[in-house]
Amino acid sequence: MALLACLLVLLGFAFQGTRPLWSRDEGRYTGNALQMIASGDYLVPAYNADRTNFNKPPMTAWLIAGSMRTFGQNTWAVRTPYALAFIFTALLLVGMGRTLIPDKPWLPGLIYACTLYPFLTANIVSTDVFLTLFEALAGFGFVRAFLDQDATHPRRWRVLMWLGFGLAFLTKGPPGLMPLLGMVPFVARRDGWRGLGRLFTPLGLLVFLVTGLGWYAAVVLTHPGLLEHYLRYEVYDRIFTSVHDRHGQWYGWIKVYVPALMLGTLPWWWSLLRGLRRTLAPSRLRTLWRVPGPRLFLLLWFVLPLCVFILARSRLPLYLLPLFLPLSLLLAYVLRTRIDLRRRSQRVLLVVWVLILIGLKGGVSLYEHPKIDNRLRTRELLGITRDMHFDSLVFVRNSDSESDVDETTPWGMRMYLNRPLYGVAWRTEGSQQRACELAKQHPDALFVTGRYMPNGAFQAGLKSVCPALKPMPAGVWRKQKLWRFR
Template sequence: MIGGIDARAINRGAAPPRTSRTLLWIVVLGILLGFTFQGSRGLWGPDEGRYVDAALQMMDSGNYMVPAYSPAELNFSKPPLTYWVIAGSMQLFGRNTWAARLPYALAYLATLLILFAMGRKVCPGKPWLAPLVYATSLFPFLTSNIISTDVLLTLAESVAVLGFMMFAWPDSVLQRRYGRLLMWLGFGLAFLIKGPPGLLPLLAIIAFTVLCDGWRAAGRLFAAGDLLVFLVVGFTWYVLVISRYSGLLHYFIHDEVYGRIFTNMYVRHSGSFGWIVVYAPVLIFGTLPWWGGAVRAVKVAASPSSWRTWREKRSIRLLLFLWFVLPFVVFCLAKSRLPLYLLPLFLPLALLVASRMAPAFDLASRRNAFLLAAWVGTLLSIKAVTAYAYGAHIDDDVGAREVATAAVGIDYRALVFVEKATDSYAIEEQTPWGMRLYLGKPVYGIRWMDADAATQICAAIKAQGQSLLLIDRGISREDLERALGHCQASATPAGAWRKYLLFVAHD
């Protein structure tokens, strides 16, 4: 008995389980793993704070078209759909951590449901196995509680690939008719979440179609009406902001595409072996506890005879193999590498593992049921520890309470962090943007080495009125006073917090 449902009823004998019962089991598991302790942990900097801060800036300014860190600092590094989703949740459920993370728990649950639909095509007798593998694999479980683009991107890509599966292996006329439309809708959403990386599964879809059906069949993927849906959903925002801000097209192409793929400008493990350092631990530990199935899937996929058989039979396993391998090669070759980039690849990995384990895996076995229940308990324990006993040094909720204590009795309308950073990207990484959620005040991040740093500080004080300056200890008070002299502002010492000296500034 797991999650209140009899495991033996799911898998008894050779007959396939009832879809409604197994689907309910997956929903219960997804709710248990996705929502438990979901709002208990504060925002971890820098990434979680950045996304929530940008959503709050949209809500406070009423400008949902242009992402921004603060009233003075625009942020086009990511398309806006992630910010829209977070802002929508906080509009409905309040400005709190639980509401900020709610879309991610829902996305985790929705991804399991889509994997269930995929599982009906990959291993029809046990469609629940793929979502079970994904839900309980260590990496997807841990990331389900992290505010980022990647959880939402994984959901959008799963929608797109499910659409292709419906088109390529239809169970009905309706699936054939609307599968391709769903595919392009999913890719449009993926592009609005993360730009070009959202289209990586399309490489696998095209490669599979060409290998099995030829180039002419690949051309049929690009039907005008369905492609229009992709263009409208994925590109409308880009067209609007590029027409409004000069130089933005160059920024998207040069910084966000060329810079991330071919340069070290974002300082993300760009060395020759950086991909091993980042991705090997994710694949080794992130696939726990399904190592056995993963190893068997790799052995089969590594056999050239398997490729020939898959191609001759137009097997869905060839699509899954290409869906994992082609994006992974791109991630390894690109110079910007982060663990979360691999999250969407756990979708084909879960399906491949399920396809190998389906003939022998029996959830009615008391041993399997006990081990699974114990592992679920372990996962929830890990989530509890990270919520209550780890991460205080990067928790913006903890930091906000410390700043509030250090500045008790002081009336200020904004927090202005001035960092002695070597590059502009460091401002994104060092500024605790998430404090905005807990203190209810705009957060500015300014690099002291910028030629116009003094102008930026003065502009923030003028726009917000009395502000709390958090000055890197490496900046002398004399230099700060000279900077404030540009706008005849004054600063009064107000204590210290961590690596910052606190000043109250007003014009």
């Protein structure tokens, strides 16, 4: 266990903060955390003083803000919670392994840590790494309460399970309850209605309500229309419509999820395919259903949420990350007789693979600088404006959608500039007046108009509401015009 813990720390923290923030999500969550620190308001996620961000619950921003308050405003601080989440997720799998694979309890944690997809995603600023951690906590509580015959005080483990679900719900909402899709039919098949009563224990549900729904209740009561936003835009639209433009075609799941599973399960994917092929054989499935045991639960935990992800119209590769929990446990069942680290050849292969993983992470961190690199963007902007003082940055997009501004504004630049950022959708009602107010509140602001803004539209729009303001060209940055006011 000590060697596994050292390996987890190495994999979790190697080059963890070396890569700059990349937009979109990395900048948004970091920007929300910076605004919390600047304003002292930790209840309402926001990009700046007048633009809230209720698209996701605040758990991710809370963890990043707490880390930055402790370690400073830098990418190492931003990604430290992700390294810790990666480590503790693997350790929770070890805890489940003590019940499910007592002869090699460390194996599920080792498999998870050395699988390509969980390893790489632990370096991405998103909600899904924390979601996976809290679902692992819920899964650990379930395994101890329902699958460990020697467990004492099973009621406490059930409460722990619901605490995990509450934290998961506070991280990403309804997707945090996905493991229940496997738990409910398994318990119903094995223990009947009485078993479901133990699963939905009143004390556990109370813990979930307080932990998972307390924040939602607070903000819904103080922000009219927010409940409709969550139920329609964040739940109904993501499942049944393509409004989020995330591979909503009928074949979108093939483009997104098949490569993620095939490449993401390296170096185990061949063993996984062989194990699933044997498990999914009709005779084997009938046996698993007649004698419900841990493997049936793990199969249900993986297959049923995967079916939901396939059917939902909003699809991104990171959505699959929590499914690597049951995958790691299933792989441990498949590989437990084949993996023996007392053999020198296997230890050498493990060391080589770990070096490959760290080398890949380090190579991307040090040498990959795409256009969405917010540090690169900031350096280019400061190079153009080196003789110019500005106290804030305002991005004006030729759009009629506020969500488009949320998606396209490089919020991560805030950390490198140490200045607030604002976004304006130019073709929405009142946008010209809002730009005018920002210019008055921040006389030294630098405005950036997108490349698709028609010539003269910015000047004419401001003149109609703020005739005293005179926008002056201040240069061009990435084919976007820069403006100051006099």
